[in-house]
Amino acid sequence: MNAVVLTGAVMTHPRRRAAAEAIAAKDPRGRVRVVTDPDPSGPPTALRTANPSWACVGTDATHHVVFQDDVLIAENFFPCAEQVAAAAPGEAVAFYEGWEGRNSGVVRLGALTGARWAYAIDEHVPSLALMLPAEAARGYERFAAEHGDGWPYDVVIQRYLKALDIPVRLAVPSTVDHDDVPSIAGNSTHGWRRATYFTDRAEFSPEPDAPCPAFPVVPFYQYGEAKCAVRQPEGWEHLDTDRYLRRVGLLDRCEAGLAEADLPDLPGTVCRQVWLTAFATGAVVAGLTDREPEPAAAAAVFDALGPGGLCEEYTGAELLPMIPLVRDLALTAFAEGRAAHRAAAPTPRPAPLPGVVVTGGAPAFGAQLARLLTDAGHPAVHAERLDPAAPGVPQAPDAVIHLGTPHDTRYPLADLLADAEKLGARRLVHAGSAAVYRGGPAEDRTEDSVTEAPRDPEARLWWDAEQQCRAWGRQSGTPVQVVRFAEPVGPHAPLTGVLADWMLRAWTRRPMTLVEGRRHQITDYRDMAEALAALLARPAGPEVCNVASADYDESALAELVTETARRTPWEQAPASAPHTPLMSTRLITAETGWRPSAPLPAGARAQAQWLACDTHDDLAGLWA
Incomplete structure (x- = not known):
């Protein structure tokens, strides 16, 4: 030494x-x-x-x-x-x-x-x-x-x-x-x-x-939610633990054990979230070692599980009597998880062959979306370009989902469309934006509200991209669908929306500026994947669909920021610039049965944590 x-x-x-x-x-x-x-x-x-x-x-x-x-x-x-x-x-x-x-x-x-x-x-x-x-x-x-x-x-x-x-x-x-x-x-x-x-x-x-191990999967319990950090090629993915257990084929065993367990008297969903966390921990530990954990160490770390996951919501006095109840439940679930992994280990499941290619946008966001689509039953792969030689990119894919924006010069839309035709894509889904409605006077805008080129410059860029995709579809004979998403929310989401701007301001102690009379729509990243999966599950239908998880007025959106990022002051300002009005999502629900289901505070918190915990070189100059 x-x-x-x-x-x-x-x-x-x-x-x-x-x-x-x-x-x-x-x-x-x-x-x-x-x-x-x-x-x-x-x-x-x-x-x-x-x-x-x-x-x-x-x-x-x-x-x-x-x-x-x-x-x-x-x-x-x-x-x-x-x-x-x-x-x-x-x-x-x-x-x-x-x-x-x-x-x-x-x-x-x-x-x-x-x-x-x-x-x-x-x-x-x-x-x-x-x-x-x-x-x-x-x-x-x-x-x-x-x-x-x-x-x-x-x-x-x-x-x-x-x-x-x-x-x-x-x-x-x-x-x-x-x-x-x-x-x-x-x-x-x-x-x-x-x-x-x-x-x-x-x-x-x-x-x-x-x-000094670097664990590839880390279950944790935070903000009352069971989560797993999973190491991916582009960085850490943080996902709901039940989603992780489904991926590795252990969710049914976990749910069965929970149904048979003698559950303590704990508030709300605590029992389920504790069980998921400890079960997943047991499964991960069984994959790392055959040794038995030291009883004192196991008791100590599970003593800390309840306070760690619930300290934002409960006082110390309220948590103290919960500690032994959580610990005993967690130790039972931990043993179940170890046994489940050992029983399942000899029969690993083969990875499904991808039929969907996700391209464009930020690579980490595209890779995340591909995994979520796979979870939803549509095996997908992310590729920065539609290169047939790229690992995992299928010939003649069932669908190409393009996340490009009018501001993205790395993969011009014309190149994407030419590559999709060469690859033999059977369907193109263009992930557009509600910004196409920007500057319009009406609320509850429907897919046919915009029938000609908008006057607003930003809306016009999105409109032109849509028209380019639709024209290519008519020329190539390939079905094209445009999905107009409200502001995406979640890890790796674009930094251009109001929620992202306010979160960055909150983290850096800058006041948020609330504009009188505005309302906002956002789309949780998991709802985004589920909506795309719902469209892919059916033959190509409507050419255009609107997708949003929820809408907020200015003060409600500001409260979401302070709850999931950091408490910060805000100031009021009069309306001075075009704004994107609310849009109706009735069409996609009628066509596919899709409805938003993701818990939005969890998605917003995941975005806030990603903004704080990742180094973003492109943050410099946002307020220049």
């Missing part, structure tokens, strides 16, 4: 200086400084104090650790920190992971498989106690000055580490816990926060090369 020189800092507000000094005193060698907020009367934010806290790294240091001022530190912490710094000198190390985060699932898998460390998945970096290599610590302040732009501290440092390609390893168990005191930075709205799994004595693994 390499020689380690460790320095550190505790970031604090003057009101909590005494608590910060007590934390610094935990280091017997006096290497930890107390750094106070340089503008304590300014808006509360950890970002401001983080800059000098990382910048005070010692000149001869190899590593620097920064604590926040509301932590509990395990005995023997500093020798353990030095050991892991020597063993993994180029990595970031998070000594705390809260039970409310996605990475709580990583810690849970680590504990259940016997790992002492595990690599974090894409999410804001847990920064309550974080150690960086010294050079990375020295560069943080400059990056934050150039890219911070009001984003939360844990998001900025996540983007910084991604830019440097520095992995984040999580301690299993955590050697730092959260001391539950009111948050000066305004995080108390997130409820009771503690570590997923905490030890009061830090112990470094005796093996210098102890494994």
